[in-house]
Amino acid sequence: MQGSRLALNADPNGPFHGPLAHAYACAVHIQVANEAAWNSPGGCSCCTPEQKREGLREDWGIESPDDWMQQAEALIGGDSNAPAATLLELRMVASQSIGRPIDAGLWRDAIARVCEKGGMDDAVYQRLIDLAGTILDYEKRFTADGLLPPGGIVTATKAWDLGRGANMARWGVQCGYTDMQTSQWFAMRASEQALRYYTTWWDFSAGYILGRCLHFDQGAFSHWYTTPLEVHHLMMTHPHSPWLNLPFRG
Template sequence: MNADPHGPFHGPLAHAYACAAHIQVANEAAWNSPGGCSCCTPEQKREGLSEDWGIASPDAWRRQAEALVSEDSNAPATTLLELRMVSSQAVGQPIDAGLWRDAIARMCRQRGLDEAVYQRLIDLAGTILDYEKRFMADGLLPPGAIVPAIKAWDLGRGANMARWGVQCGYADMQTSQWFAMRASEQALRYYTTWWDFSAGYILGRCLHFDQGSFSHWYTTPLEVHHLMMTHPQSPWLNLPFRG
């Protein structure tokens, strides 16, 4: 596992960079590098951000970084996972697929949502359950566990976006590290372990790209997850998620 000898290995900033490990490690870059990835030049990174994110200026970079590390998320999957968590807390135990379906129906009635919206949410809940079942089979989740939130998908990318700002010349180091630290702080609101943070990241990525096909959009971060959970130099084994 690559590490920058001049980068942080302990403390809050190291935790922030560890939140972005999925992308860095997949690119064979140093997980704790303060200045972005080593897989491309600054010119190539600027070109990549322009093509993939529509970012071509410092202002555009800042807007995207702010969006990724913000508290807001209107994704339907976020609504469903929050609903499942609240419903579980209300009865004091995990809820099964049937009770989750009932909770979705009640929410739709209370919000005046029509049958088409209800069906889309039910289908999405089914997709989430399918992923969680596969996650357990592949050792990504312990038996009987669930993914608490998908915010890690934004936060992991946000911590990397912070570093890419330095690499592209769109941000100074102080600004970059502020955004990375913000991603870390947000992660602590949603997750308790590196394990569930990683599962949240992978589920968010899969719901965005994979659409139930279990393609490389799933298998690549799964490989990174297992590496991070087993490599003796992994920050996920040497940094407590909660200090």
């Protein structure tokens, strides 16, 4: 991205090819924003192990190896935004049923049918409609900023969890909460999950950014959006980017 303040750094001793490199490439949003090597097996270089442990305590409530493992499992195996996941899946299913993309009106109708069938009250319906509207607003901005192609949509927000999960795996090593073998096993599980939900790095990145924005940004298009957008453009243009040199599906 022209004028980017960010740089793509790599660890010469880290992986550049293969499943582990793919796993670390799923976590580049955080690593690049932290000015850390994207393929470093041991976490980030922006802080000491003691500082990282303090950060995980403050931001995640992680204070022990057991806490770390539970959080890594939750990120890789769970979904931090179930309503958004449900709405995006509903849109895809509705689109597949008619053989073409659905517009906002048809998505609203599909939400109404699901709510009626599930016996949900008007308050739940309105919250889902509001969330769908927020998603559409972000997708419109994503298209304007080159994050999505014209007519493109976000298929899932699971990348938000998986990118953080792959990094949580490395932070476990940095904090001394796990060994390298276990860390890499968790990271590659995140990579395997990514292959279930996405087909390209472009799709994965859009899912990550939408998930992050729904969690933090709340429609403000603040740094919670602009920083990962900057990372996205860097990764899509830098000649040494793993997203350009590693196939998403090998």
